[in-house]
Amino acid sequence: MSEPSAVKDALRNQRIETPSWGYGNSGTRFKVFAQPGVPRDPYEKLADAAQVHAATGVAPKVSLHIPWDRVEDYGKLAAHAGSLGLELGAINANVFQDDDYKLGSVTNPDPRVRRKAVDHLLDCVDIMDATGSHDLKLWFSDGTNYPGQDDVAARQDRLAEALGEVYARLGDDQRILLEYKLFEPAFYTMDVPDWGTAFAHCLRLGPKAQVVVDTGHHAPGTNIEFIVAFLLREGKLGGFDFNSRFYADDDLMAGAADPFQLFRIMHEVVRNGGLDERTGVAFMLDQCHNIEAKIPAVIRSVMNVQEATAKALLVDADALGAAQRGGDVLAANAVLMDAFSTDVRPLLAEVREEMGLRPDPVAAYRATGWAEKTAAERVGGEQAGWGA
Numbered sequence: 001m002s003e004p005s006a007v008k009d010a011l012r013n014q015r016i017e018t019p020s021w022g023y024g025n026s027g028t029r030f031k032v033f034a035q036p037g038v039p040r041d042p043y044e045k046l047a048d049a050a051q052v053h054a055a056t057g058v059a060p061k062v063s064l065h066i067p068w069d070r071v072e073d074y075g076k077l078a079a080h081a082g083s084l085g086l087e088l089g090a091i092n093a094n095v096f097q098d099d100d101y102k103l104g105s106v107t108n109p110d111p112r113v114r115r116k117a118v119d120h121l122l123d124c125v126d127i128m129d130a131t132g133s134h135d136l137k138l139w140f141s142d143g144t145n146y147p148g149q150d151d152v153a154a155r156q157d158r159l160a161e162a163l164g165e166v167y168a169r170l171g172d173d174q175r176i177l178l179e180y181k182l183f184e185p186a187f188y189t190m191d192v193p194d195w196g197t198a199f200a201h202c203l204r205l206g207p208k209a210q211v212v213v214d215t216g217h218h219a220p221g222t223n224i225e226f227i228v229a230f231l232l233r234e235g236k237l238g239g240f241d242f243n244s245r246f247y248a249d250d251d252l253m254a255g256a257a258d259p260f261q262l263f264r265i266m267h268e269v270v271r272n273g274g275l276d277e278r279t280g281v282a283f284m285l286d287q288c289h290n291i292e293a294k295i296p297a298v299i300r301s302v303m304n305v306q307e308a309t310a311k312a313l314l315v316d317a318d319a320l321g322a323a324q325r326g327g328d329v330l331a332a333n334a335v336l337m338d339a340f341s342t343d344v345r346p347l348l349a350e351v352r353e354e355m356g357l358r359p360d361p362v363a364a365y366r367a368t369g370w371a372e373k374t375a376a377e378r379v380g381g382e383q384a385g386w387g388a
């Protein structure tokens, strides 16, 4: 176990990035339930994100999705974020919502569509230059629905070519974070279906390309913590899109469905140096709040990630190492389970109080009256864009 003060320092220093689209209206393809007070533009999304940061003290970064968060002047948006004590985080490129992309974006058989998609990715790097963002997050909905629909290997060639062009455009302190997903919207092949494919492309691109693990993007039963340990060891874990799932890409609150899995993931992160800022692992949320109030749901997710992190930090590394070296299976497992079973809420409450915050972030948020104020002031809130 680390020293208590080191555990607290690590918890104070961890940064959890929240997604702009988590604040907008969302739903499923069956129905979007509009909520009162939902933001009407990216500026109001930032105002909501500032509430999450005010309550938790660890969520100063906000990811944008382009064009969902299109504005005239990105420098102005970044300055506005700064005035709220926030920073703009990852820029997520959206090459999945135009009619042109029916057969794919960067892997489309039509070179005109590929050019359009790559141009959008390059535009996103321009936006990063304007906002000071370091991460270009790429997720491609590209794939096929039927065997024989397109040449699977040729699509990999097109993907590699597109990624190469974007990679060449990156500044020194910018990187590509490549995200994979098993299925959806394509149902037969996805062009980046798994971490191995993402890893292979990133490896070829070079040190400024890393893999993003979205916890909802695997086949049921996949051992995600193994992937995390492997990628960290290779220096290729760029970050997480945290959310939870019961079935597929459910995008529910992080840590809600399987807190034990989140703990196991954070254990590999802690054990393999992923909490060290220099490793550059971005702890992002990627979730949509369809039926629950959005800001408290984001706060809850931040707290769940913190709780999993705290438990992982409490693992007695010496005892674990001794049990592992001695081949004592049960003792090793008990060390992990002891940490997982610890109630870390008092520890986190203490950390927050030492940071000058209220011990219970959800109660702190409710006490602000922000929900009532925005419900009265904001009319006709925006759709998140996704799941809409």
Ligand code: LRH
Residues within 6 Å of the ligand: 092, 139, 179, 181, 214, 241, 249, 286, 386
């Ligand atoms: C795809 C995904 C990806 C998108 C986001 C809206 O399922 O996880 O990260 O950018 O959802």
Ligand code: MN
Residues within 6 Å of the ligand: 139, 179, 214, 241, 286
């Ligand atoms: Mn994602």
Ligand code: MN
Residues within 6 Å of the ligand: 214, 216, 217, 249
């Ligand atoms: Mn997803």
